[in-house]
Amino acid sequence: DQQVKQNSPSLSVQEGRISILNCDYTNSMFDYFLWYKKYPAEGPTFLISISSIKDKNEDGRFTVFLNKSAKHLSLHIVPSQPGDSAVYFCAARGTGSARQLTFGSGTQLTVLP
Amino acid sequence: NAGVTQTPKFQVLKTGQSMTLQCAQDMNHNSMYWYRQDPGMGLRLIYYSASEGTTDKGEVPNGYNVSRLNKREFSLRLESAAPSQTSVYFCASSGGGSTGELFFGEGSRLTVL
Numbered sequence: 001d002q003q004v005k006q007n008s009p010s011l012s013v014q015e016g017r018i019s020i021l022n023c024d025y026t027n028s029m030f031d032y033f034l035w036y037k038k039y040p041a042e043g044p045t046f047l048i049s050i051s052s053i054k055d056k057n058e059d060g061r062f063t064v065f066l067n068k069s070a071k072h073l074s075l076h077i078v079p080s081q082p083g084d085s086a087v088y089f090c091a092a093r094g095t096g097s098a099r100q101l102t103f104g105s106g107t108q109l110t111v112l113p
Numbered sequence: 114n115a116g117v118t119q120t121p122k123f124q125v126l127k128t129g130q131s132m133t134l135q136c137a138q139d140m141n142h143n144s145m146y147w148y149r150q151d152p153g154m155g156l157r158l159i160y161y162s163a164s165e166g167t168t169d170k171g172e173v174p175n176g177y178n179v180s181r182l183n184k185r186e187f188s189l190r191l192e193s194a195a196p197s198q199t200s201v202y203f204c205a206s207s208g209g210g211s212t213g214e215l216f217f218g219e220g221s222r223l224t225v226l
Contacts, residue, residue: 009153032211032212032213034213041219041220042219042220043117043203043205043217043218043219044203044215044217045217046216049212049214089155091156093212093213096163096169099144099207099213100146100158100161100171101213101215102158103148103157104155105154105155106155
């Protein structure tokens with residue numbers, strides 16, 4: 001039973017338009033949510049995060065929204081650029097000794113020129 | 114600025130062979146992690162070490178052992194490799210910041226025939 005789910009394996013968007021990536025979770029004890037970006041043959045890199053006590057966090061073209069009642073978060077990229085094409089992982093931080101992250105299965109974003 | 118370094122980057126094994134994946138970080142982080150990435154499964158936690166001298170099982174620990182050699186190094190050992198362990202393995206570290214951000218290595222691609 002996956003605690004963090006990304007139900008869309010892939011998403012294609014035109015350059016300049018908005019990309020919206022979605023993530024659902026089941027564990028209400030998660031205290032932080034993070035988005036990672038991964039290019040082929042590289043390790044994931046941190047993109048943006050949000051505390052469970054907030055509903056929005058913005059960093060340049062990237063905004064993350066959290067809806068705690070629905071246990072849902074989304075990442076908005078505006079405007080989308082071809083260099084944004086990558087796999088995006090949603091992750092949630094637990095309360096274990098190492099505050100380990102639980103990851104979703106990822107969404108492949110393709111931004112078309 | 115090395116960050117997290119993993120070796121080897123590629124390895125092919127025969128069923129039943131053993132091997133060790135090495136990981137070292139130079140950021141003075143307390144916590145270190147081993148994840149595996151499989152298609153459609155995202156990143157799954159194998160083992161983690163909250164601090165030097167401690168290790169704990171993650172979501173998928175069967176068939177693996179780990180050693181936290183010192184604060185810098187965290188190795189993952191496959192004692193008797195199986196085809197189901199064919200995967201890309203990522204080592205990560207965390208300094209325990211407020212967001213729980215992990216820093217990942219570039220990954221090690223392992224194929225078990």
